[in-house]
Amino acid sequence: MxxxxxxxxxxxxxxxxxxxxxxxxxxxxxxxxxxxxxxxxxxxxxxxxxxxxxxxxxxxxxxxxxxxxxxxxxxxxxxxxxxxxxxxxxxxxxxxxxxxxxxxxxxxxxxxxxxxxxxxxxxxxxxxxxxxxxxxxxxxxxxxxxxxxxxxxxxxxxxxxxxxxxxxxxxxxxxxxxxxxxxxxxxxxxxxxxxxxxxxxxxxxxxxxxxxxxxxxxxxxxxxxxxxxxxxxxxxxxxxxxxxxxxxxxxxxxxxxxxxxxxxxxxxxxxxxxxxxxxxxxxxxDCWTMYDGVRLVRAGSSPIVAGGHVDRPTRLSDILDGLDERRFRLLGRDADHVSIAGKRASLGDLNAKLLAIEGIQDGAFIAPDALDGAKAERLAALYVSEQLDERAVLAGLKRQLDPVFLPRPIRRVARLPRNELGKLPRQRLLELLHGTAGADAAEAARAAHSAGG
Amino acid sequence: MIRIAEGRALTELESEVASLIVEAVNLEDVPADTIDPEAPLFREGLGLDSIDALEIALAVSTTYGFELRSDDANNHKIFASLRSLSAHIAAHRVK
Incomplete structure (x- = not known):
C-alpha cells in the first residue's frame, strides 16, 4: 500500500x-x-x-x-x-x-x-x-x-x-x-x-x-x-x-x-x-466493458452493478442495454436525472426548489435532449407567477443552485400544459418554451406577462 | 440578475464583446447592450460558470486570433467584467 x-x-x-x-x-x-x-x-x-x-x-x-x-x-x-x-x-x-x-x-x-x-x-x-x-x-x-x-x-x-x-x-x-x-x-x-x-x-x-x-x-x-x-x-x-x-x-x-x-x-x-x-x-x-470484477447484475432501467470496488450492489440512474454481465450499451438517463457540465441533479429536486420560491404558482425545469455531452446544453424552465419577473426568479434560484443548473432560457407563462393527471408532457413544454404552442397559450402568456408587470 | 447599464455607455469594442458573450453562451434573454460593463461576468453578475468561460475563450480565439490563459496572474482581473475582458482583448488581439 x-x-x-x-x-x-x-x-x-x-x-x-x-x-x-x-x-x-x-x-x-x-x-x-x-x-x-x-x-x-x-x-x-x-x-x-x-x-x-x-x-x-x-x-x-x-x-x-x-x-x-x-x-x-x-x-x-x-x-x-x-x-x-x-x-x-x-x-x-x-x-x-x-x-x-x-x-x-x-x-x-x-x-x-x-x-x-x-x-x-x-x-x-x-x-x-x-x-x-x-x-x-x-x-x-x-x-x-x-x-x-x-x-x-x-x-x-x-x-x-x-x-x-x-x-x-x-x-x-x-x-x-x-x-x-x-x-x-x-x-x-x-x-x-x-x-x-x-x-x-x-x-x-x-x-x-x-x-x-x-x-x-x-x-x-x-x-x-x-x-x-x-x-x-x-x-x-x-x-x-x-x-x-x-x-x-x-x-x-x-x-x-x-x-x-x-x-x-x-x-x-x-x-x-x-x-x-x-x-x-x-x-x-459503442459498447462499454466493465472494470475487472464489476458485474451488471440487472440491466434495463434502474440497472444494478456489483463486484470489484463497488462496496455493495448499487443502483444506477441510467438505462443500460446489457449484452452480458460485463458489456453494455448506454441508452439514456432515467427521466428524473439530468447531467449538466458533469454535475448531476434530479429534476424533481430542481422543480421543488423552483416551486419553493415565494410568489411562484407553478413551474417546471426542462432537460436538454441530447446524449451529446460536448454541447454544453443547459436546462430551461417555465414558470407561472403574478409578481415575479424572470430576473427575480433567477435570483431566487441562484441562491440555492449550482450555477450550471440555472435555466437558460427561463420563461414566464400563463399556465403550464398539465394533462389530466397533472403531468407535464415534455413535447408540450418544449412547444411552450420555443413559442410554437398554439396561439391561445402564447396569448395567455402575454396577458399574464402584462398583468404581472 | 443583469444589472442594467444606467448611463454607462459601452465602447464599440465592449458592445462587440458583449454580443460575442451573449452568442457564445446562449444568453438569448439578455440584450447585449444591457450588460453593465463594470459588473462581474461570473457568479453574481451574469451568473456565468467555467463552462461558459471555455465557450467565451473559444469565441475570443476565433474572432480576435489569440488564446486566453487562465493561469495568468491577471486572470481574475481579465474576467472581472466586460470592461476588463475587452481591455485585455484590445491589448492582445491579432485580428
Missing part, C-alpha cells in the same frame, strides 16, 4: 516539482494542526494541498466532505447537515461562514525525521462523503471507503496500463468523484505524478502538459473540454493517453480529438455513487 520512492516526483507545478517525500512528510504536521472535529469540508483547490489535506484528515480519523462546488448555499446546507465540521482550504473563502482551517502546503515544515506515512488508513475507514442532489430535495450523501477508492485505482491501472511512469494533467476538480479517482488516487495508489493545477483554457492545458516531464502523459478531461481542444489554435505537446468522462462522447468528437491531440481517447463510464465502472475506446466501440 502506498509504496513509492520518496524522491520520485509527485507534483508538477509551472516552474517546480515536489517529490512524494516532500508532500507526504508534511501530512503529520498538518494533521497535528487540524481542529478537533469529525468532518472536514475539503475545499482545497491545489491537488497537492487537497491530497495532503485529505490524508491528514484521515490520519486524525476524521472524514472528508466533498461538495460539488463551493457555492455558499450548498456549503451552508452541508454545515447544517454536518454541524461537527470545519472548512479545510488552501486559501481563505471570504464568502463562506463557519470555521476555516487554511493552510499553505509550502509553509508546512516537516521535521527532518518525519515518518512518511505514520498511520495508513484502514481498509474499512470511511474516507470521504461525496454528494449528489436527491430526488425529493436536499442532498444525498455517498460514502466512500478507503478500500473502495484504492481498489478502484488498481482496477483503472490494469484497464489503462498505468504506472509510476505516468504524469497526469486533469481539467476536473478533486472534489468531483471522477477527479478524486484520477487526480488523487491514481497518484496515491498507482504512483503516477500529477500537475498541481486545474488548467481550463486550451492554452493553459497545453502549457500544463508541457510542464509534466514524466515518460508518459495522461490527460484527464471531459467532452466539453475536448471540443475546445479540437477547435483551439494551440500546438499540443506529446500526449500518450486521453481519458474523458462526465458525459458521453460522440464518436465524431472522439475521432477529431484523437487526431488533434495525437493520442487514443478512452472514455470512462461511472457515477458518483459507484465511481468509475466501465470504459470504451470511443472511436472503435
Amino acid at each position: 502506498l509504496s513509492y520512492q520518496t524522491n520520485q516526483t509527485l507534483l508538477y507545478r509551472s516552474a517546480s516539482q515536489l517529490s512524494r517525500g516532500e508532500v507526504f512528510g508534511r501530512i503529520g504536521r498538518l494533521a497535528a494542526e487540524l481542529p478537533d472535529h469529525r468532518y472536514a469540508i475539503n475545499l482545497a483547490t491545489g491537488r497537492g494541498a487537497f491530497m495532503a489535506g485529505f490524508l491528514a484528515v484521515l490520519q486524525r480519523h476524521q472524514i472528508n466532505l466533498l461538495p460539488p462546488s463551493r457555492a455558499p448555499g450548498l456549503v451552508r446546507q452541508l454545515q447544517s447537515q454536518f454541524p461537527d465540521s470545519y472548512i479545510l482550504a488552501d486559501e481563505t473563502c471570504p464568502e463562506l461562514d463557519g470555521w476555516q482551517h487554511c493552510f499553505d502546503l509550502d509553509r508546512l515544515v516537516a521535521p527532518a525525521d518525519a515518518p512518511l506515512w505514520e498511520r495508513p488508513p484502514q481498509p474499512n475507514q470511511l474516507a470521504a462523503i461525496t454528494f449528489t442532489s436527491g430526488s425529493t430535495g436536499g442532498i444525498k450523501a455517498n460514502r466512500k471507503y478507503w478500500r473502495s477508492l484504492t481498489t478502484g485505482a488498481r482496477l483503472a491501472a490494469r484497464r489503462f496500463e498505468l504506472g509510476p511512469d505516468v504524469g497526469i494533467i486533469a481539467t476536473v476538480p478533486p472534489q468531483h468523484m471522477y477527479g478524486l479517482e484520477t487526480s488523487i488516487f491514481y497518484p496515491l495508489i498507482i504512483g503516477c505524478a500529477v500537475h498541481e493545477e486545474r488548467p481550463m483554457f486550451p492554452a493553459d492545458v497545453a502549457a500544463a502538459i508541457a510542464a509534466v516531464t514524466s515518460p508518459r502523459r495522461l490527460l484527464v478531461t471531459t467532452p466539453i473540454h475536448l471540443r475546445s481542444f479540437v477547435e483551439a489554435q494551440v500546438g499540443w505537446p506529446k500526449i500518450d493517453l486521453v481519458i474523458s468522462a462526465t458525459a458521453p462522447l460522440t464518436r465524431a468528437l472522439a475521432a477529431a480529438a484523437e487526431q488533434r491531440l495525437g493520442a487514443p481517447v478512452r472514455e470512462i463510464y461511472g457515477c458518483t455513487e459507484a465511481g468509475s465502472l466501465a470504459s470504451r475506446r470511443t472511436t472503435e466501440d
